Amino acid sequence: MRKNYYQKMAFTGMLLIILFTFQKLISKSKEDFSDVKFITKNTSVQNLSDFDPNDLDEKQWKDLGFSEKQTATILNYKNVVGGKFTSKEQLKKCFAISAEKFFELDKYILLPESNENANSTFFKSFEKKTILVSRKFNPDNLPINDWIKMGFSEKQSEAILKYKNYLGGSFVSKEKFKECFIISNENYQKLAPYLILPEKTPANFKNFTKNIIQEKSQIKYQPFDPNSTNIEGWQNLGFSENQAKVIVNYRDKNLKGSFKSLEDIQNCFVISSEKFEELKPYIKLNSATIAKNPESEKTVTKQEKTDFSKIDLNAITFKQLLEFGLDEKSAGSMIGFRKKLGGFVNKQQILDTYNIDKDLVEKLISICPLNTNEVQKYTLVDAPEEWLKNHPYFKYSADKIIFYRLSNPDDKKILKFLKLKPEYETRMKLYMK
Template structure:
C-alpha cells in the first residue's frame, strides 16, 4: 500500500514537471516568432537610411512629398535636387530609367528602391498597369498622382503665347513653376517666342503638350531670318547705358565710345577684340561691322547713319609686305624679308608667315581657321591637334615661337553669348543644354553636374571660361 502511494506521488510530480516544461518551451517559441515577424525590412546604408518605423511599400515617386522622401532616407539637399530634376523633365518622372539619371540618387540607393517604384522601366508615359493591382495600401499616393497626371491642357482656342501671363499658363494646365520657367525662357529670347520652332524648344513643354497646342498657336512656323539673332545679349547681366548717337569712326572709337553707343562693357570689349584681332586693327566696310556677332541687325540699322569710315584711319600694310603680296616675280628668300619666328606670337602669326616657315597652303589655312573658331589658342597642344596639319612642322613651330593667351575672350557658362556657345568648337554640342539649364540655374558649378561631360571635354571647355 505504501509502495502504491509513493509511485502515485512520483507520477504526479513527473507529470507536473513535464507540463511546466512544455508551457515554458511554448512561451519561448511564441515570443521568438513574434520578434521575427515584427521585424520589417529596412535600409541601412551610409548614404541614406530608411526609418525603421516606416516599412517599405510600393510607391509612386511623382506623388511623394518632402516628408515622404525624408522617410525614404534622403537629405533635404537631395530632396531639393529631386524636385528640381522633376521640373526639368516636365513635371513628372515617366520611367525608372529617367529617375535613375537623377544624380541625387546613387546607384546603390536606386537598386534598393527599384523593386518598390511604381513606374515603367522605360518609356515616355506611365503604364496604367503599374497603378492597379497590389497598390491598395498606397491609395493616397495613387490619388495624388492621378490628380496631377490627369490634368489635361485646357486650350482657349487660337492664342499667342507672347501675351500669356503666369496665371494664363496655370489656367491652361501648367504648374506655377513650369509657367514661371516658360516666361523666363521667353524673356531670354528677348521678350517674344518668335516662332513655333522656338516655342517648341522650351524644355518645359513636352512633345505631347506641344502637339496639342500647335494647331492653336498664333506664331510663324519658322524664326524669321531678320529676327534670328535679335535676342542676343538682351538678358545680359551687364547694364547697358542709354545710347547717345553722333557721328563716329569705328576705327578710332575706344571702349568708352562704344559704351556711349549703348553697348554693355562685355559687348564693347568683344567689338574691340574683333576689330583688333580678327580684322587686323580696322573695319574696312559696313559689312565687317555688321558681321560682329554682338551687334544685332536692329542695332546695326540704328548705327548706320552715324558711321564714318575714314580711309586715313585704316591701319596700312608696310611697303615690304605690299611688295611681297603683289610682286609678280617668283618668291626668293632674301635676308631682309625673313621672319624672326622666336618673336612671333602663335595667336597672331599670319598666313604668309606660315608659308614662309614651310607649311603648305592647306595646313596654314586649316590652322588659322581653327584659331579663329576658338577665339585664339589657349595652349600649344591645340596647334598640334589641328586637322590635316603637318604635325612635325607644327612641333618645330611651337618650340621656336611664343604663345600669348592674354587676348582670349573668356566667359562664364551663366553669361556666355548664345551665338558664341553655338559656334565654338568646344561648346557647340552642349550649347542647347547650357542655354536651357541657365534659365533657372546661375551657378557654374551646378551646371557642370547637370552636363555630365567626360573629363577631357570639360577640361577643354574650361580653357575658355573664367575660373572662379
C-alpha cells in the first residue's frame, strides 16, 4: 500500500509540473503587445519638400516625424531590401511607416510608383534637380528666386529662408547652414566651397543671434519719400548695399523713375513682406516726385472698393485678394496654384491650396462665383506632352500616359493601366474631357 501511495504521489507531481510548463508556454504565445505602438504613431511635419528616401540619414528620418525605433526599423528594412529603396510600393511595405504617414509623404517621395517601372524610362521623371553654383556667395543675402535658380524647388527655397529666420536672420556659420534639413549632405558638399560664412559656430551663438535681432531693432524709422531716397538712404533703412542698388535700379529703370503706389514698392523682390510691413507706416509718396503720366494720378487717388460678389475666382487678382484681407503669402499661393492648374474647376481645390488662411478663403469662396468655362481640358490621348508634364495632377504619371497611349489610344484603358489611387484618378478627371 505504501508503495502504491508513493507511486501516486510521484505521478501527481509530474502531472502538475507538466501542466505548469504547458500553461507558461501558452501565456508566452498570447503575450500582449498592445503597448508597442511605435509602428503607427507618427508626427505630422510641415513644410515638406521633395526628397529621395535613399539619401536620408537617421537624423533626417527623425526630422520627418519618425521616432528613434521607427527610424532604426526603416534603415534596417533598407538594408534587408538590398541597401536601396527602388519604388514607393516597396517603401510602403515597411511596417514602421503607417498608411496615414505614407499618404502624407507620398507626393514628395522621389521614387517610381512600383518596382516594375524601377528600371524603365519612367524613372527619369523622378530625377533630382542638379544644384548649380559658379561663384562664392553669402547665403544670408539670397532672395527666394536665387535659391530656385540654383536648383532648389520653390518649397525647398521657402523652407531654407524660414530656417534662416529661425536662426535670427543669419545662417551664422557653415555648421549651422549644414543643419538645415532641406540641404542634403550631397548638396552641402557642392555648396560648401562657395559659402562666405565662418566654418564654426561662435561659442556665444545665442548672444550672436540676439545681436543680429538687436541691430535690426535699432533702426530708427522716420517718414521718407521712396522716390527721393538714394542708395545710402535705403541702406540706412536696413538694406545691404547690393539690395539698395537693386531697389534704386528697379525704381529708375523698371518703373521709369518713380514708385507710383505702395504696391509698386511691395513688388520689389528684395523687399520682403515683413520688411514692407515695417516700412509701410513711414512711406510718404509725394505727388511732386512721382513721374508725370496719366496713370500716376489714378494710382495715387483712393480706389473704389471691389464688389467681390461679381469677381470670378478664376480671374481674381493678387491685389484684390490683398484687398479682401489675405496676406501676401496666402494670396501668392492661391494665384500660383491656380496658374499651375490652368484654373480652378471646383472651390474645394482652393481650400486645398498650401499656405493659405483657410478661414478667410472659405469666406471668400462663399461670396465669389467660379466660372470654369475658360479652363482647358483634354483627353489623355490628345493632351500635349508639355501640359501633362507641368500640370500638378498629371505630371507624376505623364511619362506613363505618353507611353500607354501609343498602343492604347483609349482613356479608360490608360487609366486602368496607371493603377492610380481613387483620389488621384478623381483629381485627374476634373481636367479630362
